[in-house]
Amino acid sequence: MNEIFLIILSLSISGSLIALLLLLLRPIIKDRLSKIWQYYIFLIVIIRLLLPFGPEFSLMRMIFNQFESHITTTDVPTSASDTVHFLRLPDETPQEQTNNESVSMVTAQEDRKETLLGWWWLAWLVPAILLLIRKLVRYYRQTRFIKNSSGLIDDIHLLNMYRETCKIMGIKHAPSLAKNERVPAPMIVGIVQPMVILPDTSLKDTDIRLVMQHELTHYKRLDIVYKWLVQIALCIHWFNPVVYWVSREINRNCELSCDEAVIKCLDKKSRFDYGDMLLNAIKIDKMPSHTTVSLLLSDDAKRIKERLKAIMTYKKQSHKLVMVSVLLAVCLLFGAVCVGSYTSSAPNSVQQIPTDVGTPSANNITGTQTQTTPLEVAKNPAIIEEMEMRYYEDDDPDGRWPYLHWIITNNSDKTITDYEMACLAYDKDGNPLELIWQQIALTDGNKVTGFTSQSDESYEWIITEAEKPLLPGEKEDLNGGWSLWDGWNQSDGSHEVAYVLACMKQITFDDGTVWENPEYQNWLSTYKAQSIAPEILHTFYGA
Template sequence: MTVEEYSSEIIRLILSMTFTGSIISSLLFILKPIIKDRLPKSFQYYMWFSAVIGLMLPVSKILRIPVSDASIVPMKSMYDIVLRISDTASEKPVNLVFAPRQITCLPSAAAILYIFWQIGMVLALGFHILCYGFYIRKLGRHNLSANQQETELVKTPILIGFFRPSVILPDKKYGDMELRNILMHEMTHRKRHDIFVKWLLIFVGAVHWFNPLVHFVRREMNKACELACDESVIKRLDRKGMQQYGDTLIAVAADSIRKMPLSVTMFEDKKNLKERLGAIMKHKKYPRRTVITASIVLVTIVCVILGTSALHGASRHDYMDNFSLQDQMQIREGKLKEAIRNYDKENNLAALVSINYLDSGEITNAYIYIISHGENPDSEILSGIKALASKELELDIQNIYLECI
């Protein structure tokens, strides 16, 4: 596989995933106001993972439906083709002259797009990792003793770290009830592996940095994550405990908030305080049947979208892309030969086809040599063959050279 073919394949794959993920994400944004108060917050959080699956799973490759075409026969070497035609041709001498294939050293559009996409992904991913590294370094430098510099560094309780998660508290005096609520919240994040989800969303955002919808999906998942975490904590509390938990949120929100990269904080956005407090006060148990039914409907819809993407990937164009560029051209040469043979079966025509093309896959011209066991075809048949070749190769007729031998 050449660099151009590899670049084209990667770009096509990324665009396919971003299209599938965008369709699922758009559907979830439409459903959000409908199910907001009708389904548990945990369901509303986990449903967004279907969008992540669409953005990261190349269904057009994994679920590819094979397309069989008996007319497609991989061609052998040009020497074998000549021998095959010579065996069926008349005793006329065959003098064949083929124009050399044209080669270009200029990068294709796919290669340029691939480089541009890679640069964007590296910058987006590198930015978050560097910010995280700098913050961890500062935190490690000042975590031995409480002082004014440490107080300025940590302003809100956070859960940070992937392999060894730690709960970090600001230099502030908390009551026993507040401390219990804070630790329950952060430990719930740890049990649900929300730090891993943060890393995953950062990676997805870097891969699809050019898709603005992914930014809104990340923001929505972060908000849904906190709502689901609150729900998981308060379902074990009575009404008084829920009120105290809400008071803890208000107390934490009163502190200045500084977002930490790749961390989970108890409160990331003051704008969501009203929604979180409202969700706490409206908390109720949902019938299991409702949740199961909603899950089945969501899974069915997502599977239909993924299946449609897989069917699209099984199209004729994608099937041809499984072959190298040289194989693709040999297949097209073979199909054109078959079409010419079927065009005038009475004269038992045989043909030798040579296609010249660029490294980008663009066909520049074609040479067709017609061999007939009887009399040479008349001008009308030759014109028809030219028109047939123009249609098969999607090439201007003036770039098709036809000769009887």
């Protein structure tokens, strides 16, 4: 659920950035661009607040993926869909044990941080659900009360005017027409069964036609759906004050744009008649203090004054301003897409399974092992169950040499004949290491006397190892291993390598088919020769 919380937070920030940009542009566009444009441009903000889409390289994804790498301790810090494994060497000196205790304290702090994050998403979710339920209940009660207290109009003259208006506006399935003297102004209520309600049918025919045209414009534009999208955004982003400002601006521009849509085909005298209708149709003494989602023709005194001014000063948009409007809308839409949203860097979920590794019985090999954490990804044909450092060892301390040991499980329904696995190494501070990965042991009888190198130093090494064909569901547990020189200091017995990161690159099956890890190059570019914080690495060992 923390992933969802981070997605919501990123959407809230990205939507706010676009909204604040509109706020900065408001003094410039307020009296220049059409009210219809100013109404619908906020759809970009609402969509940005609700839909977690965006390009792979977006601002929010970059910021939150960096943020996630520091605050998330239970998720894998990689975008690769392949199995990833870290290896930590066993503690051998008092100093190393002290360092391990320090790292354990860091891990405990990270665990507490993860617990806190868990409460964060819960603290967001509960108010969001309660707020949405409250709005739904209030809207249901309000709509039911208004409809139950309204009576369908049966006046033939009014019905004929209503049908004519619907025909002129191209509306085939018109809402019901009703009268309710208890409502403060003409309105349209309901989504499934919408109803246009008139508080006063004694107005002159011209005013009634304008009232009908206004309410049917709301119906035709699906303004009720727009407003519910806003309400959903408010519930999801209840903690963001910018979203409340966006809601007020949309409500304000809804009526202004509806007025503009009605009067754009009227002459100056008819616009004055429309303004008179606006005043005559409203019963100020009955205006409600709060409505959840309604499409009232009325508004408070300040808004009515603004609407009357907009009606009287209306001018048709020039072609130049229309082009500016379109260009500005495209730029804002492009900006909203580029800002993007957070998405998890791991496309496939992983399951961490701490495993206590037993002690092997093998000649000339130490039984010292570390606790490892295998990570399983269902889509991988082979899973690296375990990877650790072991040592060739005998009575002579100079004969103690390290090698990598691993266990791989065939997770497919085919026999694996060969595979390629990449390895990266890190020191105790999380710095990448250039190692001599390929060596041959020099022996004197059963005693290892040294190694000879067959490779240059490199950050990455591809291990190609197939002791025998690996049947479906079978494990490969090599008794030997891959010898490497890791900067072992014979004087104090310390080793340079502290962590190893492994990733399956390619798998060959007995039928000749080859599986190539599609995320391998992404994994390699992310981690090769890159430093990783030790406290992040350490979280993979459950120590």
